Amino acid sequence: xxxxxTGAWTMIAxxxxxxxxxxxxxxxxxxxxxxxxxxxxxxxxxxxREVVAGATGRAVLAGVTVAVLAVTALTLSHFAHLxxxxxxxxxxxxxxxxxxxxxxxSPGIEHHERAEHADTWTVLRQEGGRFRTGLEALLNGVxxxxxxxxxxVLLAGRNPLLLLLPVAAVPPLLAGRAxxxxxxxxxxxxxxxxxxxxNLFHLTTSARLAGELRVSxxxxxxxxxxxxxxxRATRGLWRAHLTAxxxxxxxxxxxxxxxxxxxxxxxxxAIAGRRGVGDVVLVVVLAAQVNQQVATAxxxxxxxxxxxxxxxxxxxxxxxxxxxxxxxARDSPPPRLRHGIxxxxxAFAYPGTDAPxxxxxxxxxxxxxxVAVVGENGAGKSTLVKLLCGFYxxxxxxxxxxxxxxxxxxxPEWRARIAAGFQDFVRYEFRVGQVVGLGDLPRMSSExxxxxxxxxxxxxxxxxxxxxxxxxxxxxxxxxGVELSGGQWQKLALGRAVMREAPLLLVLDEPTSAxxxxxxxALFRRYAEHAKRVAxxxxxxxVFVSHRFSAVRTADLIVVVRGGRVVEVGDHAAxxxxxxxxxxxxxxxxxxxx
Numbered sequence: 354x355x356x357x358x359t360g361a362w363t364m365i366a367x368x369x370x371x372x373x374x375x376x377x378x379x380x381x382x383x384x385x386x387x388x389x390x391x392x393x394x395x396x397x398x399x400x401x402r403e404v405v406a407g408a409t410g411r412a413v414l415a416g417v418t419v420a421v422l423a424v425t426a427l428t429l430s431h432f433a434h435l436x437x438x439x440x441x442x443x444x445x446x447x448x449x450x451x452x453x454x455x456x457x458x459s460p461g462i463e464h465h466e467r468a469e470h471a472d473t474w475t476v477l478r479q480e481g482g483r484f485r486t487g488l489e490a491l492l493n494g495v496x497x498x499x500x501x502x503x504x505x506v507l508l509a510g511r512n513p514l515l516l517l518l519p520v521a522a523v524p525p526l527l528a529g530r531a532x533x534x535x536x537x538x539x540x541x542x543x544x545x546x547x548x549x550x551x552n553l554f555h556l557t558t559s560a561r562l563a564g565e566l567r568v569s570x571x572x573x574x575x576x577x578x579x580x581x582x583x584x585r586a587t588r589g590l591w592r593a594h595l596t597a598x599x600x601x602x603x604x605x606x607x608x609x610x611x612x613x614x615x616x617x618x619x620x621x622x623a624i625a626g627r628r629g630v631g632d633v634v635l636v637v638v639l640a641a642q643v644n645q646q647v648a649t650a651x652x653x654x655x656x657x658x659x660x661x662x663x664x665x666x667x668x669x670x671x672x673x674x675x676x677x678x679x680x681x682a683r684d685s686p687p688p689r690l691r692h693g694i695x696x697x698x699x700a701f702a703y704p705g706t707d708a709p710x711x712x713x714x715x716x717x718x719x720x721x722x723x724v725a726v727v728g729e730n731g732a733g734k735s736t737l738v739k740l741l742c743g744f745y746x747x748x749x750x751x752x753x754x755x756x757x758x759x760x761x762x763x764x765p766e767w768r769a770r771i772a773a774g775f776q777d778f779v780r781y782e783f784r785v786g787q788v789v790g791l792g793d794l795p796r797m798s799s800e801x802x803x804x805x806x807x808x809x810x811x812x813x814x815x816x817x818x819x820x821x822x823x824x825x826x827x828x829x830x831x832x833x834g835v836e837l838s839g840g841q842w843q844k845l846a847l848g849r850a851v852m853r854e855a856p857l858l859l860v861l862d863e864p865t866s867a868x869x870x871x872x873x874x875a876l877f878r879r880y881a882e883h884a885k886r887v888a889x890x891x892x893x894x895x896v897f898v899s900h901r902f903s904a905v906r907t908a909d910l911i912v913v914v915r916g917g918r919v920v921e922v923g924d925h926a927a928x929x930x931x932x933x934x935x936x937x938x939x940x941x942x943x944x945x946x947x
Contacts, residue, residue, distance in 0.1 A: 361657055363664050364444070364491050371443045379433045379440065379492055386429030387496025390642055391504045393422040398635030405631065433492065441488045448663075452477050455671045462744045473670050476544050477663060487660030494657065497649060504639055514618060521611030522643070528604030532597030533658040539593030543586040550582035612643070684761050686770045690720035690857055690892035691755055694741065698750035701736060709748070710736045712917045718896070718910070720755075721888030723881055725897045725905030727935065728914035734898045735776075737914070738862045741896065743767055754857075774850030776863035780842050782828030785816055788845050792852030806852045809883050812844035851883060855890045859883075862898040877904045902939040911935065 368376045400415035501522075557575050615636070696716040702709045711733050718724050726734045739745055740752055743764045752759040759767070772792065781788045789806055790797030797803075800823060807813050819825040819835055826834035837845070850861060861880065877897065884895035899905050906925040913921035913928070913935045921933050928935040 359661065359664070361491055361494075361661065364488055364660060367444050367447055368440045368488060371447065372440055375440055380495060382429045382433035383492040384496040384499060386426055386433065387493070387500040388503060389422045389426040389429070391500055391507060391639060393419060393426055394504075394635055394638035394642060395507055396422055397638055398631040400631075401634045402631030434489075444488060448667075451667060455667060461746065462739075473544075473666055476540055477666055477670075486656045490656035490660075493649065500642075504643060507635065508615075508639055514615075517611060517615070521608045524607040525601070525604030528600045530658065532600040533662075535597050535600070536590075536593050537659070537662050539590050543589040546582040546586045550579050550586065553579040553582070684757060684763065686762055686767050686857060687755050687757075688891075690894065693720040693722070693755070694718040694858070694894060695753040695756075696737075696740075696750065697753060699740065699747045699752065700749040701740060701745065702748050703745075710917050711740075711747075714750070714917075714919050716912060716919050716922070718894050720892035720894065722909040723884045723888075723895045723897070723907075725899065725908035725911045726914060727899060727902055727905060727911060727938070729938075730900070732914040733917045734914050735862055738773075738860050738896065738898055741858060741860060742771060742773060770856055771858040771860065772850055772853040772856040773860040774847050774862065778843065778846035778849075780828065782830055782834060783826070784823065785819060785825050785827060785845065786823035788827060789848040790852065792849035793854075796852065802852065803848070806848040807844075809851045809879055810844050810848035811879055812841075812848055815841060815844060851880075855887060855893065857891055857893045859887060859893060859895045860898075861896070863900065877907070881907055902935070906939075 365376070368379075396415060396419045400412060400419055403412035403415050553575050557572060557579070695718070696714045699711055699714040699716075700709055701711040714737070726737060728734050736745075740747060743759060743762075746760060754762065754767075781791065783791075786800065786803050787797060789803045790799070792806065793802065803823060804813065804816075807815060816822045816825070827837060828834045829836055847861075851859070877899075880895065880897070884893075887893040887895065897905055897908065905911060909924065911921075911923060911925060911928055912919055913933070915934060921928055921931070921935050923931070929939060930936075
């Protein structure tokens with residue numbers, strides 16, 4: 354009940370915050386329409402008594418009252434719909450914005466690694482579009498409550514025993530709550546196969562993946578897996594719906610028996626002469642309305658519980674994602690790096706696993722240095738980068754920025770002083786200038802800044818080859834834009850990564866995976882020049898992560914990672930002369946290019 358009341362209050366508070374005038378109008382209209390129904394029953398009873406008594410004038414007045422109340426009951430809820438329909442659309446957008454905020458508003462990204470959070474997002478995406486139903490249920494519920502009270506007063510005036518009719522509504526309500534709990538557990542239990550099925554649907558309908566699916570001829574296999582997953586989810590939901598149906602039916606049977614008993618009680622009083630025909634009409638109509646009120650209450654409760662459950666999930670997700678940080682992060686990053694960044698005894702394991710990805714890493718990245726991180730796939734290179742960016746906290750040890758623990762730095766301020774380009778970069782389907790300019794929001798609309806960034810990314814001529822230059826719309830998912838090659842998308846991402854001219858840290862994690870070795874070598878040379886400019890201005894460190902050893906040989910410092918440990922550190926000449934892992938891997942790659 355607490356969750357239900359909290360969810361109901363959240364919905365009405367959200368509607369009021371978005372548009373108080375329309376919220377008040379919708380509540381007033383829905384309440385008036387609901388209260389008109391029992392008053393209509395009373396008017397029908399009055400009209401029947403006057404007709405039987407032969408009082409023409411009063412019968413006409415009663416008939417006009419019946420007509421007015423009938424029109425009120427039938428039309429006011431429709432006009433209320435005009436008010437709350439817009440409210441519900443605004444509230445759905447507000448709910449989606451809160452989901453986005455919770456998912457992306459945390460300091461780190463640990464929650465994205467957890468399966469239970471993925472299930473939560475799946476349910477929230479499905480439930481977020483039901484705000485209109487939930488708000489309609491809430492507004493109907495307010496009017497329904499007043500209608501039930503008025504109905505009880507009218508029934509008690511005819512026979513106190515008839516007050517048991519509203520009481521008989523309790524079993525259907527309790528059964529409805531129990532049914533919704535069953536369905537809520539089923540939605541949670543089937544979230545994983547639903548999420549996987551939705552992912553398969555995305556794969557099989559993505560224009561970007563269409564070519565590979567046809568060449569590999571896996572379309573039938575993916576469709577078969579999609580069908581099995583939906584069948585599994587459907588079976589779980591079907592069993593839950595069957596159980597819920599039986600629960601609701603049992604509650605309705607209890608009320609039906611009370612309904613029949615109430616009508617028979619009034620008929621007996623009329624036969625005995627204690628009540629008139631008007632009273633019989635009043636009670637029969639009211640009893641029918643109570644039946645409708647009970648059915649409506651069960652449905653409304655189901656909708657309210659479902660929306661309240663969505664808000665509960667969102668609140669729980671927010672608490673788990675943005676929970677208290679053990680160290681208050683209040684310090685600002687230094688305006689300039691003077692010493693550098695240190696890993697001191699750092700170890701790390703991803704959330705939900707016990708296997709360490711990094712072990713006992715001790716590493717010094719000097720201020721102003723160009724650092725290359727190399728190693729075999731799965732060695733832990735990208736994890737080092739994620740720790741530098743503050744996406745995760747080390748499981749053990751510390752990351753120090755000029756001697757200050759990164760945990761103690763305000764992460765939004767730290768992120769404002771770093772720039773990064775990742776292998777799994779985002780393909781923003783915006784205009785070209787915006788795709789690049791997003792790397793430095795204050796200068797996003799500055800065409801000179803965007804062109805300078807593209808030049809640093811060795812892509813200065815790319816906009817000139819597009820129909821509308823920097824204003825060219827990209828992608829075909831949401832509009833008829835221009836589709837780029839993988840290398841062109843990556844060059845735009847690289848331009849975005851170097852939009853900030855003077856970061857304390859520039860991270861490039863496998864930034865040239867879609868480029869050929871010659872283009873990669875030229876690009877690294879440009880980045881090395883940019884890194885020197887950054888070093889002079891801020892003492893900033895540039896970190897390259899690459900699996901191509903030939904492209905990083907000019908770095909000031911090369912860090913070799915193997916099995917989660919830093920096994921070698923030095924410049925190219927020293928590492929080759931040392932004859933260790935770096936020399937071995939460099940020789941193997943050099944041989945393949947001969």
